[in-house]
Amino acid sequence: MIKKAVYALLLVAVLGGTPAFAQTTPPKTPTAGQDDFVPVSAPTNANDTIPAPRLVAIAYGFIWVVLFGYLWSVRSRLGRVEREMETVSRRVSAGRK
């Protein structure tokens, strides 16, 4: 029953996606920095009103906080479960005696 449901889901996903990929790609007007990146040795838009250094710093800071925050969360959850296992194991062995 579940196998049939999974097959049906996959079939819907594949068939649903086919027309989208079969259609002809609409003519695109290439924008700078959209199809390839052109390297230069110094930034050309240093006097812009939106401060790029702040955005870059926030982005990298966020990545570090999320990555290490998540690692810490997994580690602390693992520690909590292991402590709970020890407590329950003691109860089980005490019950057997």
Place this chain on the structure above:
Amino acid sequence: MLNRLFVPLAVVAAAMFAYAPFMILNAPYEATMGLVQKIFYFHASAGMGLFLAAFVSGIGSAVFLFTRKPAADRVAVAGAELTVMLGLIVLVTGPLWARKAWGVWWQWDARLTSTLVMWMIFNAYLLLRRYGGPGSDRLAAAVSLFGMANVPFVYWSVNVWRTLHPTTSVIPSLKPGMRGPFWFCVVAFLLVSTLILMVRTELEKRRQELDELYLAVED
């Protein structure tokens, strides 16, 4: 084997993450976007990790649905949580880049919208696992399959539909000064993702053992 490799791999990953900012800092600027384009190095790497994690969760779910093996379910849960975490990174760093490059934080184009939908599907998976009650593991596995089916749409959306987002041709056409730092960041992200997947799977295993212990106490 994997357990013995965990600590050395974690040290390598930490060293790579510490060194990556220096490589990115020394990489050339992009001609039209300038400094803000440097977000690309971690943003696109996290995106690759996101696709991989979604596949891990989807394949784990498929194996669980067909075989009922708890180990496959554990991998699926770990993959789904990793997808949500990497998706959060992609969905936050992308708008920070867009604010400067496009002048707006968000655009409801195919790539951004499909990524958001995929992220929400895996959030739904985790909510189902947390609050769905008995039997929710199978229902959640089907949700994860839907999430995985979204990955090709998200990937090709930039090539098929008209979007503001850079196309997939950007990465193969990267110039040497940008190529090295980019692939370095990709390896760092994939390594960290693999390590997180291992630890998270272990957590799920311990949780199942704890549940069995509680059942033993009740008996």
